[in-house]
Amino acid sequence: MSSSEVLQALPIPVLVVGQDQRVTGQNGAAAHLFGADLLGRHVATAIRQPALLEAIEAVLVGAPHADARLVFSPHGRDLIYNVHVATLSSERSAILTFLDVSRQEEAGQMRSDFVANVSHELRTPLTALTGFIETLRGPARDDPAARARFLDIMEKEAGRMNRLVTDLLSLGRLEDMGWMRPTDLVELDQVILMVINALNPAAKDRNVDVRASFDTTRPVIVLGDRDQLTQVFTNLTENAIKYGHKGGTVQITVKAVAQMPAFKGPGLEVTVQDDGDGIDSKHLGRLTERFYRVDNHRSRELGGTGLGLAIVKHIVNRHRGRLRIESTPGAGSCFSVTLPVPDPT
Ligand SMILES: Nc1ncnc2c1ncn2[C@@H]1O[C@H](COP(=O)(O)OP(=O)(O)O)[C@@H](O)[C@H]1O
Ligand SMILES: [Mg+2]
Structure with a gap:
């Protein structure tokens, strides 16, 4: 068993640095991280981080081991490593292992x-x-x-x-x-009608007309958790009422989809469409983050917590479903939830 074979077998980046601080060994994972041409080069030209170089020096002059933190952004993403530097006394070298933290x-x-x-x-x-x-x-x-x-x-x-x-x-x-997947059979049309009923006072307050249409045979059954699905459509419909126009319309549509993306099988798509001011596209990707709001003041004024969509996203993920948000500023927003339906067999 050669030591280079051992190096290559390790899944984490490993470098060996000799007494003259030149790299004498590297495995594939290290090549992937730092580039393939490290052998023979002075370690400082590859990794310009004083704390790490100090740790290497300490080990090369006799310390049994030393640790350092390495922060760098090789592919535009910040990576943080705990680097453990240990002595390879028989080869008068230091061995560096990089643990991605x-x-x-x-x-x-x-x-x-x-x-x-x-x-x-x-x-x-x-x-x-x-x-x-x-x-x-x-x-x-x-x-x-x-x-x-x-x-x-x-x-x-x-x-x-x-x-x-x-x-x-x-x-x-x-x-x-x-990640436990919910397994109850839930009548989605009942859930949606219940949600609309419960939100009636809020809709009346803003004089909003909430309509549901079912472009599919009823009852509409999905695999799910009834309370959680109620929460999903309550949050989405409540938002549509709150952020849609006063006196406007919120349209909830349920239709069957033959093949769900990323889920091999049929599904159901529920869309909640409002006629509000819409959302600028730069916000769309972040709306499901906790406490992310387009307009902090407006959300608080309307009694929002900033957590509604984070909860929606969480529940939809747990159901192996999909949440899609589309919006055209000036022409309202459309939140779609796709859920898998149980296998008919
Ligand atoms: N239908 C919608 N139209 C316009 N903006 C929306 C809509 N739904 C959500 N938003 C924006 O997304 C933010 C986050 O929504 P949410 O998580 O439900 O928090 P909250 O409603 O409590 O503010 C809202 O503050 C609002 O800015
Ligand atoms: Mg909300």
Whole structure:
């Protein structure tokens, strides 16, 4: 067993650096990362990162091992490696193994961004509530009209906090469920009619006409989780009502698709189309991110949490479905969910 054979067999990038700091060995994974022409070159010309060069030097002058972090962007994407440098004393060399920790770092960053966002979202209504309590105790104590107005606002803010916590709990539960695919037979037409019914007060408020049409034989059955699918179409329809035109129309259409993309088999497509201002294409890719909103102020004004579409995306993924968002500024938006239907056999 030659040592070069061992190097080549390893799936992670490995380099060997000799006493003169020139590269004397590299495996395929390292060639893929740094380029194939490293052999014989001074390591500093390939990897210009002082911390790593220090670690290599330390090992070459006698330290048993040293670690360094390497951050670079070879193909336009930030990669972060933990580099372990160990001595190969018999060859008076150092062996470098590169462990890709980009994903962990990214996940850690996302977690702390998320916590910062949640804190901020909760703090805003809390600050408003605290402020109004002060006012009610002081200046507005003997002013019934002001008191009524402030209590209304306080109720709205408390409602927003409540929705935020509910949405966060939903997301948490969805994450706990992992990748288990739901297996109940759900009558989708019933779900949609129920959603429309439940949103009737919201639609009335904005004088919006919500219509459903079923271009398929009923009942419409999908494999799914009834409560979660209810949530999906509630969130999408609620958005269409909120962000569509006052006095406008929201059209929900269900039709059969013979072959779902990326899912070998038939499916059902539900589209929720509104006649609002639409969404600029630069936002489309990010709408399902947690707390991403096109217009922060407008969303908050309308009582939004910024989590609705993140929940939709999560549920649709769990159902092995597809969410597609299309919008033409000025001509409304169209959110389509495709779901697999059970095999007729
Ligand atoms: N039908 C729609 N028309 C225009 N913009 C929309 C529509 N649905 C969602 N959006 C945009 O996407 C953002 C995120 O939606 P969502 O996750 O449901 O959060 P929320 O409605 O609580 O703000 C909204 O703030 C809004 O800017
Ligand atoms: Mg929403």
